[in-house]
Amino acid sequence: MTGRTVVVGYGMAGARLVAELHARGGDRRITVLGAEPHRAYNRIMLSTLLAGKIDEPDVELVEAVGPAVDVRTGTPVTAIDRDAREVRTADGGRHGYDHLVLATGSRAVVPPLPGLDPLPARVIPFRTLADCRRILAAARDAGRALVLGGGLLGLEAARGLAARGLDVTVVHPVGHLMDRQLDPAAGTVLAGTLAGLGVRVRLGVTATGVTADADGVRLHLDAGAPLAADLLVLCCGVRPDTALARAAGLAVDRGVVVDDRMRTSDRRISAIGDCAQHGGTLTGLVAPAWAQARVVADVLTGAGPLVRYRPRPVVTRLKAAGIDLAAMGDMAGSGRDAPGPPAGGGAVEELTFTDPARGTYARLRIRDERLTGAILLGDNPAVGTVVQLFDRGAPVPADRRSLLLGRAVGAVAEPTASPALMPDAATVCRCNDVTKGALVACWRAGARSAAALSAATRAATGCGSCRDAVAGIAGWLAEADPPAGAGERGARTEREAVEVAS
Structure with a gap:
């Protein structure tokens, strides 16, 4: 691997690409130009930082780099000269490239409301580490906070501020919370859960101005x-940062248009992460961004023409203390997000259970014995079982109650409850695509704790929702230290259990 690679953006996508390239060796020179003054950090964990559960060092991304990697933070790129194959920076620098990778991410949307141009000191978007610092500074002397936006990020911000003792109200223009992931019934239960945690909501009202x-x-x-x-914290969505690409004449729609190898309309330029638009779709999540980084690293290091990015179905997890929420797939019935083979013409099963007093809601959508969507609150x-079944496109157990109510029948095991029943191929960490088999292999290679397994595989270093699963597998391994083939026996046990349940 030779040549000059320039990466514009040192967020989660850009940092992962650098690490992937470094791990593959070669003598390629890599220059990373990050607009933010910080080293790379885990943006997903900012809501946990806001809640006071972790400190700033805990959000830093620790990625191995070598002498051939030149990381320059606080260095915004101002222009791309495709003819000269160089980028220009705000400090007057020029950096030539053989291949350029855009990892410019996205920017917080500031709604066009009277009173928000310029932004008052007490009004802060929630997107970057600098935003988080400003919110924390303002919260020290605050008693009441408003959060505009009842989506995923808005609720995480609201819960974080409430955990610090603030009186918090979420304002959302739609009639139920998280309307992109939840149905109205789930949104109602979630609003009740939030009320019990000190967060009020105002739904179906539109902001008209700020003073x-x-x-x-x-x-x-x-x-x-x-x-x-x-x-006032603004959580009104994000917009891909495509200004550089558009000014350089690259094909741009909502994001920078890329093909299956993450190449833009200029074959010497790739795009990954939030700024990239693949197959007409924007990601906005860490798992696809990291998968895209692996594809670009493979392409640049000559892994072959068969390397392609293939998006996986999305599973949304709400990361807020006191709230357990997973939403996945297509709850409207289009079948677009269902994994595995296309659904046939079988009847659709809809199963729902609601217990508002206990903050519990479950809804499953099944076609041809496979999950096409689910909401679990x-x-x-x-x-964990539902996510695995959805991920793998595996048949659901005959007794649907085991999924709807969490009543175990042995068809598929929870990672933290019975790891022995998990097949080696089961995905434990979706962000980094880490399987149980990979964790077992690392354990046998000497990674003898949950922390060591995370360090070796990167499991639980993304959104963190699999941390308990990794700990459960580590605990099981510590007790059993299974010999080779234990995962295969677990797979057989699972198949036998499915046969019995059927």
Whole structure:
């Protein structure tokens, strides 16, 4: 591997690409130009930092780099000269490339409301580490906070601020929370759970303007009196940062258009992560970004023409203390997000269980004995099983109650409850595509703790939702230290259990 690679952006996607290239060896020179003044950090964990559960060092990404890697933070790129094959930076620098990778990410959307241009000091988007620092500084002397946006990030921000003792209200223009992932019934149960955690919600109201002064900030609505607070956090979505690509004449739609090898309309330029649009779709999640980084690293190091990016179905997990939520697939019935072979013409099964008093809601959508979508809110021991079945496109057990209510029948085991029943091929960490078999192999190679397994495989270093599963597998291995073939026996046990259940 020779030549000059320039990576624009040192976020989670750019940092992973650098690590992937470094791991493959060769004498390629890599220059990384990051606009933010910090080293790479885990953006997903910012809500946990906001809640005070971790400190800033805990969000830093530790990736191995070598002397051939030149990382320059606080160095925004201002232009791409495709003819000269170089990028220009704000400090007047010019960096030539043989291949350029855009990992410019996305920017927080600031709604075009009166009073937000320029942004008042008490109004802060929630996107970057700098944003998080500003929110934390404002929260120290605040008693009340408003969060505009009831999507995933907005609820994580609201829960984090409530955990710090603030009186928090979420304002959302749609009639139920997380409307992109949840149905109205699940949104209602989630609102009740949030109320019990100190977060109020105002649904179906639209913000019309903001006024701010030394005494606080007021959010004006299309219905009812303005809401007053000491702090307003904006969580109104993100928009891919495509300015550089568009100015350079690359094909841009909502994001930078790429093919299956993550190449743009200029074959010497790739794009990955939030800024990339593959197959008409934007990602916005870490697992696809890291998978795209692996594809580009393979392409640049000559892994062969068969290397292709193939997106996996999305599973959304809400990372907020006191809330357990997983949503996946197609709950509207189109079948677009269902993994595995295309669904046939069989009847669709809809199973639902609701217990608002306990904050529990479960809904499954099944076609041809396979999950095409699911929502699980609250304490449900079957959530890991449901994710695995959805991920693998595997047949569901004959007794659907085991999935809907978490009533175990032995068809598929929870990673933290019975790892022995998991096949080696079961995916434990979706962000890094780490299987149980990979964890077992690393254990036998000397990684004898959950922390060591994470360091060896990167499992649980993305969104963190699999941390308990990794710990459960480590605990099982510590007790059993199974000989070679244990995973295969687990797979046979699982198949036998399915046959018995059927």
